[in-house]
Amino acid sequence: MDFFNYNRRPTVDVHVGDIIMGGNHPVVVQTMTSTNTRDTEASVAQCERIIASGADLIRLTTQGVREADNLGNIHRELREKGYTTPLSADIHFNPRAALVAATVAEKVRINPGNYVDKQKTFAELEYTDEEYAGEMEKIRTQFVPFLNVCKEHGTAIRIGVNHGSLSDRIMSRYGDTPEGMVESCMEYLRIAVEEGFNDIVISLKASNTLLMTKAVRLLVDHMDKEDIHFPLHLGVTEAGDGEDGRMKSAVGIGALLSDGLGDTIRVSLSEDPEAEVPVARKLVDYVTQRRGHVPVEGIHYPRFSPFSTERRETDAVWNIGGEHLPVVISNRSMIDDMTINPHFIPDYIYVGGGVPTNFPRGMKSIVDYSAWEERIDNFPLFTV
Structure with missing residues (x-):
């Protein structure tokens, strides 16, 4: 990462329907419906409004097999109306729903925190190395068949980690930390790479923007070390509404976009999904217009680390710097x-x-x- 000059992070291309994420392709703006996915009429109508607002991709919650089945009806009606916008299924707790969704949607999001691991009980678990390896084999047993269905149907996957839903297994070994978020993701990425599956997008989200940005930067560092270069989906969970929600999203998403990280974004607001799209588009345009700027010869501070939250040491001038609070x-x-x-x-x-x-x-x-x-x-x- 170059912290002085804007350059997009190189990634593999991931095909999601008619759009391509990553590489030198434009940052994809997406949002999520708020309708019941079993309600075809309401979902199609909202998708039409979302498309009119300028979204490139639409995600629909698909918590069960019935929702996954009906996603096929929603998909078919939109195509009959002439819309080609890709649809993504959002899966939690239900690998069977993911298998169905992979046959009807262009993309499926799964959460490593609850895809195979049991629902969070906040119990502190003790694992030997052998037991931990056994848990990894359980993941492989469920995840590989899903990868094979996605390969067969040309369906992309998002490995979407949420800070608030890390599994008890990850929490017991890594704690409630960015490192835990990263490892929760890397477990699945390593399996996908071993299986030769490359149509993957990754997200690490949190409601705390500092934690979210640190986790994403740490993930990129881990992926680079293992020669993995999948595109990134950026977002801040529970950002809120109005000015506060927009500011919170701009701080978290904008900081990473400025680092050259991020290939698709969703600004999550407590408003109608159509309201999210113009905000996301404005944020993307603001950052990407810096492309090709006059090079900045930055000075690297020896103690600076993108993974640390320590404040840089400075000399105080009047009430600025030193131990003083930042001024406005x-x-x-x-x-x-x-x-x-x-x-x-x-x-x-x-x-x-x-x-x-x-x-x-x-x-x-x-x-x-x-x-x-x-x-x-x-x-x-x-x-x-």
Whole structure:
């Protein structure tokens, strides 16, 4: 990963219906229906609205065999109406439903936390190495037949790990950690690679954006070491709605996209799924437009690690840096309005070439050094 210059991470191409994920192909924007998948009419109608909003792929919850069967009806009706948007089935706890869904959908998402391992009981389990290997064989017994059905029907797979649904087995060995999320995923990836199955997309999601970004970066590091290069699906679970949900998604997804990671995204909002698509599209466009920018010669800080959350050591200047909390600076250099919202008061206001006459009393100003004047609460900005 280059933290100074935008470059997409190279991956294998994964075909999902008529679209291709990964490689040099555009980042795919997707969302998920909120209808009952057994309700064909409602699901088809919502899919039509989602397609009209600009989504490239639609995921539908498929918790049981009946839902998986009816997904075929939804798929058929959409195709009869002339829509070619790929559909993805979302599977939890039910390998039998996954086998059915793989015959009717272009993509199937399974969760390693509950695909084979028992439902979470939060019990602390002790495994010998032999017992742990036996659990891995159970995974292979269920997972390989699913891979074979997907091969037969040209169906792609997403290995989708959720921080909140790690199995008791993983929790007992790795704890509630990014490392546990990564290993939960890698167990399945290694089997897929051994079986020669490459139409795989991966996601590691959490509601905590710091944990989510750390887990994804750690996963990429593990995959690189094992020469595995599958595309990444990015998302933040339970992001919420309104401005808060959009900001939370932008922080988590945007940080990874800026690293060049991510080949498909879903912005998960507590709103109608059609509302998610424009937000995701705007986020993708904002980051990918940096492609081909003037190269930045960055300076690598020896102690920096993308997997660590330690704060970088700095010298304190006034109340900035050192042990002080981060400050908030409002940039008003391009506007005349100096009105301050009493609920969102910045620590400093950057005003560019000079302090205007309507500058609020009691606020600290930052001014370009060429226009700086020495006075209380007025600080120069030096450009190197």
